[in-house]
Amino acid sequence: MANQTFKLNTGQEMPALGFGTWQSEPGKVKEAVSYALKEGYKLVDCAYCYGNEDEVGQGLKDAFDSGVKREDVFVVTKVWTTYNTRVEVGLDKSLKSLGLDYVDLFLVHWPLLMNPEGNDDRFPKLPDGQRDIIHDYNHVDTWKQMEKLLATGKTKAIGVCNYSKRYLEQLLPHCTVIPAVNQIENHPALPQQDIVDLCKEKGIHIMAYSPLGSTGGPLMQAEPILKVAQKHNVQPSTVLLSYHISRGSTVLAKSVTPQRIKANLEIIKLDAEDVKLLQDYSDELTKTSKVQRFVYPPFGIDFGFPDKS
Numbered sequence: 001m002a003n004q005t006f007k008l009n010t011g012q013e014m015p016a017l018g019f020g021t022w023q024s025e026p027g028k029v030k031e032a033v034s035y036a037l038k039e040g041y042k043l044v045d046c047a048y049c050y051g052n053e054d055e056v057g058q059g060l061k062d063a064f065d066s067g068v069k070r071e072d073v074f075v076v077t078k079v080w081t082t083y084n085t086r087v088e089v090g091l092d093k094s095l096k097s098l099g100l101d102y103v104d105l106f107l108v109h110w111p112l113l114m115n116p117e118g119n120d121d122r123f124p125k126l127p128d129g130q131r132d133i134i135h136d137y138n139h140v141d142t143w144k145q146m147e148k149l150l151a152t153g154k155t156k157a158i159g160v161c162n163y164s165k166r167y168l169e170q171l172l173p174h175c176t177v178i179p180a181v182n183q184i185e186n187h188p189a190l191p192q193q194d195i196v197d198l199c200k201e202k203g204i205h206i207m208a209y210s211p212l213g214s215t216g217g218p219l220m221q222a223e224p225i226l227k228v229a230q231k232h233n234v235q236p237s238t239v240l241l242s243y244h245i246s247r248g249s250t251v252l253a254k255s256v257t258p259q260r261i262k263a264n265l266e267i268i269k270l271d272a273e274d275v276k277l278l279q280d281y282s283d284e285l286t287k288t289s290k291v292q293r294f295v296y297p298p299f300g301i302d303f304g305f306p307d308k309s
């Protein structure tokens with residue numbers, strides 16, 4: 001099942017399972033990317049903001065040198081918020097670091113603008129230590145620039161990340177090109193069903209990030225997850241990854257540990273009883289306002305997520 005793909009609204013086939021690179025430390029990520037691709041991952045998720053694209057690029061090169069074909073790898077990267085008024089500059093920087101002449105998908109990382117002329121390339125701050133954010137900004141303008149990128153051939157598709165239902169509803173009436181993907185935090189403790197349903201209706205594919213609850217999250221000890229894992233005699237991580245593929249989404253798993261990278265390739269088919277158990281768990285957390293979001297950078301902006309608004 002790890003080889004399964006989903007068709008995007010561009011006609012491209014996107015792998016159901018992808019390899020994440022956030023917080024993959026320098027000194028480890030080259031080996032991790034190269035190992036993952038040689039073991040059979042077909043999608044690598046990168047970002048300028050992760051500060052490790054040079055090394056990810058070395059890992060890609062290593063895999064290509066050993067016979068993995070560029071056209072068999074779906075490479076995703078993202079424009080960082082300090083580049084949201086100059087997305088092509090952001091893409092060019094990523095392509096240079098990755099050693100590629102195109103990516104398969106380019107995403108808007110977050111719909112806000114941090115000062116492009118601030119005191120840091122990625123995380124500019126004001127004298128009082130707050131993040132240096134330009135509030136007079138409309139995220140639709142970034143999307144209009146993204147649409148123009150398609151003609152350059154430097155990316156085969158464009159999409160967004162971290163778009164709530166409210167933000168999508170602001171964006172969609174202005175789109176000439178509907179985003180191919182919305183990459184969001186997603187797992188049974190943060191089902192974000194309103195966004196998933198809207199994306200499905202509009203033909204926007206969901207890429208689920210932090211499926212294991214990111215680094216140090218308690219998801220892998222949650223009782224319903226353990227129960228399904230015991231029933232199928234698999235790791236909780238296998239259940240958490242398989243959950244997304246069962247519901248028609250691509251899932252990203254990050255690891256720099258070889259045995260985990262390999263183990264995460266195991267995807268199982270969840271049956272109706274498993275799906276109900278996980279759905280009941282999600283519904284209960286939603287009903288009691290106990291959903292858990294593990295990744296929420298301190299931008300101080302209301303992005304329209306009900307659990308944060």
Ligand SMILES: NC(=O)c1ccc[n+]([C@@H]2O[C@H](COP(=O)([O-])OP(=O)(O)OC[C@H]3O[C@@H](n4cnc5c(N)ncnc54)[C@H](OP(=O)(O)O)[C@@H]3O)[C@@H](O)[C@H]2O)c1
Pocket residue numbers: 019020021022023045046109161162183184208209210211212213214215216235237252253254255256257260261263264295
């Ligand atoms: N668009 C966005 O804003 C956004 C935000 C967050 C993430 N993402 C993307 O989504 C990817 C995945 O999300 P994530 O990195 O937050 O978290 P994740 O994949 O949910 O979890 C990664 C953590 O789980 C550990 N792990 C991996 N496999 C395991 C296993 N089988 N058993 C036990 N522990 C395991 C990893 O440790 P080791 O590495 O030490 O093995 C790491 O600490 C990211 O890497 C990134 O590419 C995108």
